[in-house]
Amino acid sequence: METVPIQMPDGTTVPVRLIPAKGPHRHPISPDAPRPVVVIVPGLGVPGEYYSLFGMPLAARGFDVALLELRGNGGSLPKPGPKSAYGYQELVSVDFPAMFQVVRDRFPDSTPYLLGHSMGGQLGVMYASRIRGRLGGLILVASGTPYHRGYTGLGSAGLLLGSAAVSLTANLAGFWPGDKITAGGFGRQSKVLINDWARLARTGRFEPAEADIDYEERIARLKLPVLSITLAGDELTPPGSARHLLDKLPNAQITTWHNPERLGHNGWISAPESTLDHVEKWLRDR
Secondary structure, rough: EEEEEEEEEOOOOOEEEEEOOOOOOOOOOEEOOOEEEEEEOOOOOOOHHHHHHHHHHHHHHHOOOHHHHOOOOOOOOOOOOOOOOHHHHHHHHHHHHHHHHHHHHHOOOEEEEEEEEEHHHHHHHHHHHHHHHOOOOOEEOOOOOHHHHHHHOHHHHHHHHHHHHHHHHHHHHHHHHHHHOOOOOOEEEEHHHHHHHHHHHHHOOOOOOOOOOOOOHHOOOOOOOEEEEEEOOOOOOOOHHHHHHHOOOOOOOOEEEEEEEOOOOOHHHHOOHHHHHHHHHHHOOO
């Protein structure tokens, strides 16, 4: 696995990890049959390197793989603090283009497919809306929106109130101190990023701070193939949450699959076989 560090405008260093295709299933690249490079975007607070548990066996099945890192998370340094002022907008308009350029330089003959986990899927949809035809497709795993109406019962009220409390805490502290919370804290995060997430939870709309385009309108125009995978036991992204994200893509070619294994929100990464089988089939059907 090769690691390429990138420096962002605020001085943060973000690693991109590259895993070339290998093994007996590796198929040659031709103009009529480019090999997919699966670009994995982590969920909030999950280190990019952790996805090598999924990426390495995917590469062994004949696909180039790249593991991205969200600014301030995992191997990215320094960690967010009061001066951190990046959110959804900066990640998809500054970080993603820089990281995808590394991927394209390393795998120039491969077609990028973005696999987004959780918040990574939200950011992936936004990025796709900016570049449109430059992705082969989107794979959304355990990914939806945090819009409170996508949840049922106490989950809906809890998310609405909880997102407001998280946003308030982040603004008072100058950043989200998730590294001080033992369970479900999602790591230390920029207050702008947390505010963008909380706004999406409250309104159900992609309206990040300092947005330079109408993301809702651009997302609705996307026509690329999309595979959405939900998982049994996933309380963070129940079917209603995933469906709310897909409803924003009326022109996309959507395929859905519910993995019946009770892997929860993150378990598919360390126990990847069933999800790998479905992702491989979908990619080979393109």
